[in-house]
């Protein structure tokens with residue numbers, strides 16, 4: 001992604017194809033002014049299952065084969081680190097320097113291997129600014145998963161989580177996979193939201209929770225992998241297979257990743 005706010009993204013602003021397969025393009029930016037969902041690549045609600053049922057993998061535009069595809073959205077206040085989280089996950093890099101707000105909505109694709117299955121996540125980076133809300137609302141409906149972020153150094157972004165949850169409740173599918181992320185934990189000196197407060201809020205709303213850092217990379221891969229695992233299990237569950245428990249998986253993995261942190 002060129003810094004998200006450029007007039008044209010790497011995807012050239014062209015609208016990727018409308019269904020899977022073939023896959024949506026590697027990255028792109030939906031014009032805020034266009035018809036709300038008109039230029040967005042659409043994944044069917046059971047997109048992954050549909051791809052898998054065909055019994056053959058699909059080919060993404062980046063040349064990678066995948067078996068399942070899902071749409072994930074990053075939401076939260078402006079400046080919490082949504083774009084940086086996505087760039088860290090996709091490219092393994094941190095976007096330091098001056099902060100430029102996302103305009104409208106942008107997406108990147110990444111294929112993960114989950115329990116031997118290739119899962120393509122089409123990750124939508126939304127603008128946190130209030131003025132783009134009507135644009136981003138239109139995308140909630142097709143999202144299979146939502147990563148809701150706040151910034152541990154910004155109390156207002158945490159206080160606004162409740163409002164974000166109300167919005168999600170209103171616009172997203174009822175069965176959307178949701179996870180709460182407290183980002184920027186590398187900024188220990190500036191922290192104003194305690195981990196326990198994040199945990200408490202997540203528990204109250206029954207959503208899995210972890211703290212992340214797009215800067216250091218802490219738990220970034222884990223957040224997306226956990227989502228991909230949940231979505232894969234939902235769409236490919238075998239009759240005798242035990243149910244995948246996202247909460248338990250996250251708790252176990254976060255414990256593992258935090259035990260060895262400096």
Ligand SMILES: Nc1nc2c(ncn2[C@@H]2O[C@H](COP(=O)(O)OP(=O)(O)OP(=O)(O)O)[C@@H](O)[C@H]2O)c(=O)[nH]1
Nearest residue numbers: 078079080081082083084099101102128184214215
């Ligand atoms: N220290 C630290 N800074 C971060 C982290 N993630 C993002 N930032 C910084 O926070 C600022 C905002 O990051 P963005 O990723 O652009 O925020 P955003 O949520 O996409 O903002 P909008 O596009 O306005 O919705 C930038 O200056 C980043 O460098 C992090 O994990 N740690």
